Amino acid sequence: MIVTVHPIISEHRDATAHGKRLHLLALRKPAAPVAPPGSVDSSARLQNRLLSLYCTIMAGTSLHRSTDPIPCTNGEHNGHEHALPSSPSDTGTCGGDDGIPVVDFDVLVNGAADQRAQAIQDLGRACEDWGFFMVINHGVTEKLKEAIMETCKELFSLPEEEKAEYLEAGPMDPIRIGTGFFSVVDGIRYCRDYLKMFAHPELHCPAKPAKLRDVAAEYSAKTRDLLLQLAKAISESLGLDGGRISVAMGLDSCFQILVANHYPPPYTGGPDSVGMGLPAHSDHGFLTLLFQNGVDGLQVEHDGRWHLAKPLPGAFFVITGDQLEIVSNGKYKGVLHRAVVGGERARMSMVSMISPCLDAVVEPVPELVAPDGQGLEFRGVRYRDYMEHQQSNKLNGKAALDIARVQRDTTGPAEK
Numbered sequence: 001m002i003v004t005v006h007p008i009i010s011e012h013r014d015a016t017a018h019g020k021r022l023h024l025l026a027l028r029k030p031a032a033p034v035a036p037p038g039s040v041d042s043s044a045r046l047q048n049r050l051l052s053l054y055c056t057i058m059a060g061t062s063l064h065r066s067t068d069p070i071p072c073t074n075g076e077h078n079g080h081e082h083a084l085p086s087s088p089s090d091t092g093t094c095g096g097d098d099g100i101p102v103v104d105f106d107v108l109v110n111g112a113a114d115q116r117a118q119a120i121q122d123l124g125r126a127c128e129d130w131g132f133f134m135v136i137n138h139g140v141t142e143k144l145k146e147a148i149m150e151t152c153k154e155l156f157s158l159p160e161e162e163k164a165e166y167l168e169a170g171p172m173d174p175i176r177i178g179t180g181f182f183s184v185v186d187g188i189r190y191c192r193d194y195l196k197m198f199a200h201p202e203l204h205c206p207a208k209p210a211k212l213r214d215v216a217a218e219y220s221a222k223t224r225d226l227l228l229q230l231a232k233a234i235s236e237s238l239g240l241d242g243g244r245i246s247v248a249m250g251l252d253s254c255f256q257i258l259v260a261n262h263y264p265p266p267y268t269g270g271p272d273s274v275g276m277g278l279p280a281h282s283d284h285g286f287l288t289l290l291f292q293n294g295v296d297g298l299q300v301e302h303d304g305r306w307h308l309a310k311p312l313p314g315a316f317f318v319i320t321g322d323q324l325e326i327v328s329n330g331k332y333k334g335v336l337h338r339a340v341v342g343g344e345r346a347r348m349s350m351v352s353m354i355s356p357c358l359d360a361v362v363e364p365v366p367e368l369v370a371p372d373g374q375g376l377e378f379r380g381v382r383y384r385d386y387m388e389h390q391q392s393n394k395l396n397g398k399a400a401l402d403i404a405r406v407q408r409d410t411t412g413p414a415e416k
């Protein structure tokens, strides 16, 4: 058989030294040219091309499984920094490379009709099976990601008095900082510093570090665009018009939060001081975008097991939230996830979450419910109330969703 070797292969060989992929590559058509929607610097462009090739090699579609991640080329996202402490008091086990779906954003937005249709279908499967996926070729530059991460890191190391005014803030206050935060849940100590800022419709931002406002403005705008495009594609994957979910939840005036999490080492001490990051929970919003500082620790629940999420270089993780579960009448679930930390290095994660407009009453779209109302899973709840409820209580799996769940009478008629 004669195979044509695409010129980009040598680039791929140089960067990855993975001969076996070269062989596979020769048997499949090269990936469509990658032109991310936003501007990208040249190293990001090379990375995007490699990732796109990788997609082509692994599955020949826009979605593939991350069972064989590309080794780190930039030293940042090496994903091998992980030493799991003992699990919390559940029965979950931790997997390694467990086939987390990967979505090529460029195909979703710019692909030819047939590629797009396939990508939408694959996206739907990722939402339904996992509620969690990675997105590549997303157009948000590494430079911007580094800038927001570094600036938040600076904030965490400011003296306490610089942050004092935000330390006592309540769940609906637009800027909240929790620092040196240690809570004990079921005998496990969870430690995390966090910064939470409302980013849209209006950006609220601590005065220091001085550059935070500009960086956060740019980062929130870029990631909001990305998440809103994903919302459109998710709407289509549910068999709805692209704008349907957006209309149902008022995403035109969506609410957005940026969260920086910092999990400081070392995690030492007695049995009650096993360092954990964040207890299992689902997110109260609609869709969450997350990247980390090269230190693993995010785990997602899938098929009754905890799976360690190892990112492809440059990829974002996407986490489906409770509002997607409600609006889709439970077809797509808000995925349970947690952060487990235990290595020598501090872990940081950066979250950008979009949610319905605060005053939107979110309920299942009628198209996804039988006309007689049979199978209706959720009642309408104002998002502001939902968020306040979830944020005011201890993080406890998916318990918050119960306030929206339709309670069925399972007792049957009383005996006479």
Ligand SMILES: O=C(O)CCC(=O)C(=O)O
Pocket: 259, 261, 277, 278, 283, 290, 297, 298, 337, 338, 339, 348, 349, 351
């Ligand atoms: O740090 C992580 O990886 C998880 C963070 C998270 O789940 C959250 O902030 O809601």
Ligand SMILES: [Fe+2]
Pocket: 281, 282, 283, 337
């Ligand atoms: Fe979360």
